Amino acid sequence: MAQAAKLAAYSPLPRVFYDRDVVVVARELLDQSLVRVAAEGLVAGRIVEVEAYLAQNDPANHAHRGQTQRNASMFGPPGHAYVYAIHSRWCLNAVTEPAGVPSAVLIRAVEPLAGLELMQQRRSARTERRENAVGGSVRDLARGPARLCEAFAIDRSLDGWDLTRGEQLWIAAADTGIDAAEIEVSKRVGVTSACDKLLRFFVAGSVFVSRPGRR
DNA sequence: CTACCGATTGACT
DNA sequence: GTCAATCGGTAGA
Numbered sequence: 206m207a208q209a210a211k212l213a214a215y216s217p218l219p220r221v222f223y224d225r226d227v228v229v230v231a232r233e234l235l236d237q238s239l240v241r242v243a244a245e246g247l248v249a250g251r252i253v254e255v256e257a258y259l260a261q262n263d264p265a266n267h268a269h270r271g272q273t274q275r276n277a278s279m280f281g282p283p284g285h286a287y288v289y290a291i292h293s294r295w296c297l298n299a300v301t302e303p304a305g306v307p308s309a310v311l312i313r314a315v316e317p318l319a320g321l322e323l324m325q326q327r328r329s330a331r332t333e334r335r336e337n338a339v340g341g342s343v344r345d346l347a348r349g350p351a352r353l354c355e356a357f358a359i360d361r362s363l364d365g366w367d368l369t370r371g372e373q374l375w376i377a378a379a380d381t382g383i384d385a386a387e388i389e390v391s392k393r394v395g396v397t398s399a400c401d402k403l404l405r406f407f408v409a410g411s412v413f414v415s416r417p418g419r420r
Numbered sequence: 421c422t423a424c425c426g427a428t429t430g431a432c433t
Numbered sequence: 434g435t436c437a438a439t440c441g442g443t444a445g446a
Contacts, residue, residue: 349429350428
């Protein structure tokens with residue numbers, strides 16, 4: 206597929222998509238395409254796993270104790286990226302709901318669709334010192350929020366980036382809407398507060414999901 | 421300035 | 434299943 210045709214097929218979701226309840230946006234982000242264009246080329250993947258972080262009554266949300274330099278993007282308008290660091294790795298969120306309402310959707314895993322070689326290169330860069338590195342299976346290229354950011358070359362320089370521009374980093378409308386029956390719900394992964402909330406959504410049966418659901 | 425913590429991952433039992 | 438590496442963000446002295 207020619208590059209121009211490829212890009213035309215990746216038209217960005219509009220701001221109104223993000224300007225809704227964070228749980229609604231989270232569920233509807235499943236099956237859409239995450240697209241990244243950098244100097245080295247284009248990579249894209251189908252979103253198969255997300256988590257919602259609520260503006261109200263959610264201690265697991267980084268914005269729970271108010272605005273700081275780190276989480277400022279969450280307080281901005283919807284449709285922008287919130288990129289944060291954890292354990293020396295990056296994670297990508299899409300900011301939702303009106304400006305001033307700090308909610309976001311964490312993109313936890315994608316199924317690689319395009320630019321697999323480039324993803325492989327970026328992912329192996331971290332582990333290239335290991336002689337017997339497995340090289341990484343396609344399944345593991347973007348299975349997990351920090352792996353995904355590595356494969357997509359996403360770091361703090363993209364914090365606050367406008368995902369509706371259709372440049373560098375965006376989410377493209379790709380689906381005809383997946384059946385609610387195909388969406389599985391579970392507790393969020395790794396959170397140590399508000400662990401009981403069922404705010405993780407993933408495509409049932411996908412091998413590209415980071416781990417099975419637990420209630 | 422120091423001290424603590426974690427929306428993770430990869431290695432290991 | 435368990436465990437520790439590792440470092441930016443945050444709070445507090």
